[in-house]
Amino acid sequence: MLKINNLQARVEAAEILKGIDLEVKAGEVHAIMGPNGSGKSTLCQVLGGRDGYEVTGGTVEFMGKDLFELEPEERAREGILLGFQYPVEIPGVKNIYLLKEAYNAQRKHRGEPEADTFQFLKLVREKLKTMQMDESFLHRAVNVGFSGGEKKRNEILQMLVLEPKLALLDETDSGLDIDALKVVSEGVNRLRSPDRAIVLVTHYQRLLSHIEPDFVHVLSGGRIIKSGDKTLAHELERNGYQGIIEEAA
Amino acid sequence: MSTNALSQHYAEQVQRVQDGLPGAIPEWLAGRRRGAAARFSEAGFPDPRQEEWKYTNVRPIATKPFMAAVTDAPLSEEALRAMGFQGLDAYRMVFVDGRLRTEFSDLADLPAGVTVQGLADALASDPDPLEPLLGTLAHDRFSSFAAANMAFLTDGAVIRLGKGVRLERPLHLLMVGSAGGPATWSHPRVLIQAGEGSDATVIEHYADLEGASGFTNTVTELRAEAGAQLRHYLLQDHADSAYHVGSVFVQQRRDSRVTSHNVNLGGRLVRHDLNVDLTEPGAEIELNGLFLVGGRQHVDTHTRVHHSSPHTTSREQYRGIGQGHGRGVFKGRVLVERGAQKTDAQQHSANLLLSPNAEIDTKPELEIYADDVKCAHGATVGQLDETSMYYLRSRGIDAEAARGMLVFAFADEVLERMELAPVRTSIERRLAARLPEAGAIDVIG
Ligand SMILES: Nc1ncnc2c1ncn2[C@@H]1O[C@H](COP(=O)(O)OP(=O)(O)O)[C@@H](O)[C@H]1O
Ligand SMILES: [Mg+2]
Numbered sequence: 001m002l003k004i005n006n007l008q009a010r011v012e013a014a015e016i017l018k019g020i021d022l023e024v025k026a027g028e029v030h031a032i033m034g035p036n037g038s039g040k041s042t043l044c045q046v047l048g049g050r051d052g053y054e055v056t057g058g059t060v061e062f063m064g065k066d067l068f069e070l071e072p073e074e075r076a077r078e079g080i081l082l083g084f085q086y087p088v089e090i091p092g093v094k095n096i097y098l099l100k101e102a103y104n105a106q107r108k109h110r111g112e113p114e115a116d117t118f119q120f121l122k123l124v125r126e127k128l129k130t131m132q133m134d135e136s137f138l139h140r141a142v143n144v145g146f147s148g149g150e151k152k153r154n155e156i157l158q159m160l161v162l163e164p165k166l167a168l169l170d171e172t173d174s175g176l177d178i179d180a181l182k183v184v185s186e187g188v189n190r191l192r193s194p195d196r197a198i199v200l201v202t203h204y205q206r207l208l209s210h211i212e213p214d215f216v217h218v219l220s221g222g223r224i225i226k227s228g229d230k231t232l233a234h235e236l237e238r239n240g241y242q243g244i245i246e247e248a249a
Numbered sequence: 250m251s252t253n254a255l256s257q258h259y260a261e262q263v264q265r266v267q268d269g270l271p272g273a274i275p276e277w278l279a280g281r282r283r284g285a286a287a288r289f290s291e292a293g294f295p296d297p298r299q300e301e302w303k304y305t306n307v308r309p310i311a312t313k314p315f316m317a318a319v320t321d322a323p324l325s326e327e328a329l330r331a332m333g334f335q336g337l338d339a340y341r342m343v344f345v346d347g348r349l350r351t352e353f354s355d356l357a358d359l360p361a362g363v364t365v366q367g368l369a370d371a372l373a374s375d376p377d378p379l380e381p382l383l384g385t386l387a388h389d390r391f392s393s394f395a396a397a398n399m400a401f402l403t404d405g406a407v408i409r410l411g412k413g414v415r416l417e418r419p420l421h422l423l424m425v426g427s428a429g430g431p432a433t434w435s436h437p438r439v440l441i442q443a444g445e446g447s448d449a450t451v452i453e454h455y456a457d458l459e460g461a462s463g464f465t466n467t468v469t470e471l472r473a474e475a476g477a478q479l480r481h482y483l484l485q486d487h488a489d490s491a492y493h494v495g496s497v498f499v500q501q502r503r504d505s506r507v508t509s510h511n512v513n514l515g516g517r518l519v520r521h522d523l524n525v526d527l528t529e530p531g532a533e534i535e536l537n538g539l540f541l542v543g544g545r546q547h548v549d550t551h552t553r554v555h556h557s558s559p560h561t562t563s564r565e566q567y568r569g570i571g572q573g574h575g576r577g578v579f580k581g582r583v584l585v586e587r588g589a590q591k592t593d594a595q596q597h598s599a600n601l602l603l604s605p606n607a608e609i610d611t612k613p614e615l616e617i618y619a620d621d622v623k624c625a626h627g628a629t630v631g632q633l634d635e636t637s638m639y640y641l642r643s644r645g646i647d648a649e650a651a652r653g654m655l656v657f658a659f660a661d662e663v664l665e666r667m668e669l670a671p672v673r674t675s676i677e678r679r680l681a682a683r684l685p686e687a688g689a690i691d692v693i694g
Pocket of ligand 1 (some may be wrong): 011012014016034035036037038039040041042043
C-alpha cells in the first residue's frame with residue numbers, strides 16, 4: 001500500500017530525513033518510535049504534503065501512485081489520513097461542517113453522490129459514541145477550546161468518519177490520560193481491517209499495549225535504525241533508545 | 250467640474266432648499282437648517298489634510314454636482330424582495346432616493362406606545378416634539394456631511410418607543426437608491442428615541458436598484474433612555490458604484506444596552522462614523538462590524554466610544570476583509586473621562602488581506618483619564634493562516650474551498666452575533682457571493 005524508498009527531506013536548511021525505507025501493506029499496523037527530534041513528525045508531514053517540507057531524494061508510492069505528484073487534498077481523497085500531533089484550531093469553522101465537507105469531498109472523488117444531512121448525522125452520531133464525545137462537539141469550532149485529549153479524540157473521530165485506507169497517527173497518545181487513551185485506542189482498533197493499514201507514531205510503549213502493532217521501527221537521526229516485531233517496543237521500554245542507537249552506530 | 254462651478258452649484262442647491270421651506274416650518278428648524286447650510290457652504294467637503302479624513306479622500310464625491318432626485322423612481326415588489334431579507338417578519342418602511350414610499354411600507358399593528366413616522370410627515374403635521382431629537386446629538390460641526398444632511402434634509406424615519414414598550418417584530422428601514430440620474434444624492438435622517446425600559450430592533454438598510462451610482466448621506470440619532478434595550482443594524486449593500494457617508498450618534502442613559510451591527514459590503518466610497526456616548530452608570534454598548542472591500546472599493550469606519558460616566562461598558566469587534574485592490578480603514582477611539590471609574594472597554598480589530606494589492610489600515614486610539622478601569626485592545630492585519638489551510642486540505646478539502654471556508658469563518662465570527670437569523674443568513678449569502686472563492690459555500694447553521 002505504502003512504499004517509502006530512500007526518502008530524504010529537509011525543513012528549511014536542515015536535512016532531517018536521511019534515507020528512510022519502509023513498506024506498509026494492507027492489514028498491517030506499524031509503530032514508529034523514536035526520541036524527540038528524530039524526524040517522526042517530519043516524516044508524517046512529508047507524507048501529508050505540507051509546504052516547506054522539501055523532498056530532496058527518494059520515492060514514495062501509495063497504492064501504486066507517486067505520492068509526490070499529489071496535492072495534500074488529493075492524498076487525503078486517495079485514502080491517507082494524517083492525525084496531527086498538534087491538531088489545528090480553526091475558529092469559526094464548525095466541526096460538523098468540516099466533517100461533512102471532508103466526507104463529501106471523498107465521496108465526490110469516488111464518483112458517489114453527496115450524503116444528505118440526515119444520513120450524515122446518523123453516521124457521525126454513531127462515531128461520536130465510539131469516541132465518547134458529546135454531540136455538542138459537532139457544533140463547536142474545530143478544536144477551539146478543546147483540551148489536549150479532546151483534540152486527539154477529534155482527530156480519531158475524523159478518521160472514523162473518513163475511513164482512510166492508511167491512517168498515519170502522529171503521537172495521538174501524547175497528552176492523554178488512561179481513560180482517554182483507552183477510548184482513542186478503541187477508535188483506532190475499530191478501523192483495523194484486512195484492507196486498511198495503520199502507522200502509529202509514538203514514543204511510548206503504553207499505546208502499543210492497547211493497539212498491538214505487527215511491526216515496530218525505531219527512527220533516530222532521520223533514519224530507521226532498527227525494525228522488529230512488538231517485542232522491540234518492550235525492549236525499548238526496558239532499555240531506552242540509547243542502547244539501540246549505540247548498537248546501530 | 251471646476252471648483253467655482255461646483256461652489257456655484259451648491260450655493261444654488263442651498264438656495265433652492267431655503268426657498269422650498271414651507272411657511273409653516275417652525276423657527277427652531279429653519280434656524281438649524283440655515284446654520285447647517287452656512288456651515289456646509291463655508292467648510293465644503295473635508296480633505297485628506299484633516300486628521301479624521303487622512304485615509305479617505307472624498308474627491309470622487311466632492312467633484313460631482315449632486316442634486317436631489319427629481320422624480321419618484323419606479324419600484325417593484327420583486328426588486329424589493331431581491332434586496333430584502335427572505336423570511337424576515339418585520340415592520341417595513343421603504344425609502345427611494347431618500348423619500349418615504351408609503352405604498353411599499355407596512356406599519357400595520359404597531360403596538361400601543363410606539364410611534365413610527367416618516368420624518369417629512371412628522372415635520373408637516375406636528376414638528377415640535379422633534380425639537381429635542383433632531384440635530385441635537387448630531388452637530389453640524391461634526392462634519393460637513395452631517396451639516397449637509399441637515400441643510401438638505403427632506404425625509405427619514407422617526408421612531409419613538411414609549412416607556413416599557415416592547416416591539417416584538419423588528420423595524421426594517423429599507424433605503425433604496427435608484428438609477429434615476431447621473432449624480433443624485435439623498436440625505437435620510439433616522440431618529441430613534443427608545444424610552445425607559447423599551448426594547449426594539451431597528452434595521453437601517455441601504456441598497457440600490459441596478460445601476461445606481463448616487464450618494465447617500467445619512468445621519469442617525471439614537472437615544473436610549475434608562476434600561477432601554479436596542480439592537481441597531483446598519484447594513485450597507487449599495488451597488489459598487491455608489492457613494493455612502495453615514496454618521497451615527499448614540500446617547501445612552503443608565504443601564505441601557507445598545508447592540509450595533511454594522512456591515513459594509515457594497516459601495517465605491519464609503520465612510521461610517523459611529524459615535525457613542527455612555528452618559529450614565531450601567532450603560533453598555535456592543536459594536537460589531539464587518540467590512541469587505543474588493544475591486545476598487547474604499548470603506549472607512551471610525552468609531553468613537555465615549556465613557557463619560559463610571560461603570561460603563563463597551564465591547565467592540567470589527568473585522569475587515571480586503572481583496573482585489575480594495576482599501577479598508579478602521580479607526581477606533583475609546584475615550585475614558587476623568588472620573589469614569591470602573592469603565593470596562595474592549596476593542597478588537599482583525600483584518601484579513603486576500604490579495605497583495607488590497608490594503609487595510611487599522612488604528613486603535615485609547616485615551617484614558619481614569620485609573621480604575623479595564624481597557625483592552627488589539628489590532629491585527631494578516632493573511633490566511635497557512636497551517637489552517639493545510640489542515641483542511643489534509644482532510645480532502647481542496648485549496649479553493651478551504652480558503653473560502655476560512656474567509657467565511659473569519660467573517661462569520663462577527664455575523665453570528667446577529668440575533669436575527671434571516672438577516673444573518675442573507676448577509677452571509679451576499680458575502681459569499683462577493684468572495685469568488687467562497688462561491689461554493691453552502692451556508693449551514
Ligand atoms: N519548521 C522547522 N524548521 C527547522 N527545523 C525543524 C522544523 N520542524 C522540525 N525541525 C527540526 O527537525 C527535527 C525533527 O523534528 P520532528 O520531525 O518534529 O521530530 P519528532 O516528531 O520526532 O519529535 C528536529 O531537530 C527539529 O528541530
Ligand atoms: Mg513529533
